Amino acid sequence: MISLAGKRALVTGGTRGIGKATVELLRAAGADVLAVGRASHGDLADPTGAEALGRAVGGSLDILVVNHGVWEAEGVALERMTDAQWRSTLSQNLDSVFHVLRVLGPRMADGGAIVLVASTAAQRGEAFHADYAASKGAIVALTKSLAVEMAPRVRVNCVAPGWADTEMAARPYAGAGRAAIEATIPLGRVATAEDVAGPIVFLCSNLARHITGEILNVNGGSVLCG
Numbered sequence: 001m002i003s004l005a006g007k008r009a010l011v012t013g014g015t016r017g018i019g020k021a022t023v024e025l026l027r028a029a030g031a032d033v034l035a036v037g038r039a040s041h042g043d044l045a046d047p048t049g050a051e052a053l054g055r056a057v058g059g060s061l062d063i064l065v066v067n068h069g070v071w072e073a074e075g076v077a078l079e080r081m082t083d084a085q086w087r088s089t090l091s092q093n094l095d096s097v098f099h100v101l102r103v104l105g106p107r108m109a110d111g112g113a114i115v116l117v118a119s120t121a122a123q124r125g126e127a128f129h130a131d132y133a134a135s136k137g138a139i140v141a142l143t144k145s146l147a148v149e150m151a152p153r154v155r156v157n158c159v160a161p162g163w164a165d166t167e168m169a170a171r172p173y174a175g176a177g178r179a180a181i182e183a184t185i186p187l188g189r190v191a192t193a194e195d196v197a198g199p200i201v202f203l204c205s206n207l208a209r210h211i212t213g214e215i216l217n218v219n220g221g222s223v224l225c226g
């Protein structure tokens with residue numbers, strides 16, 4: 001049903017986890033995909049990293065998945081959060097997305113699709129991870145802003161995953177952690193990276209041609225919100 005043959009795509013954070021699964025699924029659908037990671041393309045929190053990425057892309061893009069992000073496993077109360085942690089999270093999860101969109105947004109072909117990746121933390125907050133929740137809440141607001149700015153030429157949507165089985169969340173799953181987390185998810189398990197990649201690819205595809213500014217929750221029912 002989904003054919004992306006002839007489409008040019010770029011996925012940030014495409015070297016691991018959800019990004020890597022998205023790269024593989026886009027390729028399986030026929031797209032020509034550039035997988036971007038820090039080792040190959042530099043730190044996107046640095047504006048020069050995003051500018052270099054723009055030069056590396058050359059030409060136009062049909063699909064842009066802005067997926068990269070960081071989450072500090074060690075929780076900390078806001079009153080004890082350092083300036084360094086706050087700035088680092090906002091810089092890596094939000095400034096970097098701004099840099100990528102500023103450089104690559106104008107490169108989007110007519111009829112193109114952008115998908116950003118937020119989190120359940122954007123929808124319900126995340127105690128002791130307020131830096132992360134604030135950065136992801138901003139991604140939701142960015143999605144809705146850009147969806148209107150870029151319409152009708154380009155669609156802009158967002159996927160908000162819940163717990164997913166990737167390196168990012170490996171620490172909380174250790175020991176009895178995984179079972180405790182899964183007990184909070186109505187569908188009874190954390191997502192695989194592929195569980196999240198599928199809805200991302202759907203939003204990139206023509207099946208989602210009348211959807212823009214949407215936040216698609218992929219969380220096994222753990223956070224029910226419109």
Ligand SMILES: NC(=O)c1ccc[n+]([C@@H]2O[C@H](COP(=O)([O-])OP(=O)(O)OC[C@H]3O[C@@H](n4cnc5c(N)ncnc54)[C@H](OP(=O)(O)O)[C@@H]3O)[C@@H](O)[C@H]2O)c1
Pocket residue numbers: 012013014015016017018019036037038039042043044045067068069070071092096117118119120160161162163164165166167168169
């Ligand atoms: N895993 C979860 O439970 C979960 C839940 C909700 C939302 N999410 C979101 O889903 C997205 C993907 O997460 P994941 O679980 O797949 O994470 P992951 O396995 O830790 O992979 C993160 C990817 O982002 C890249 N990255 C991070 N900071 C970057 C920066 N400043 N510049 C360039 N690349 C950067 C990493 O590149 P390197 O390989 O070079 O480090 C890596 O490819 C993130 O936005 C995350 O916040 C994840």
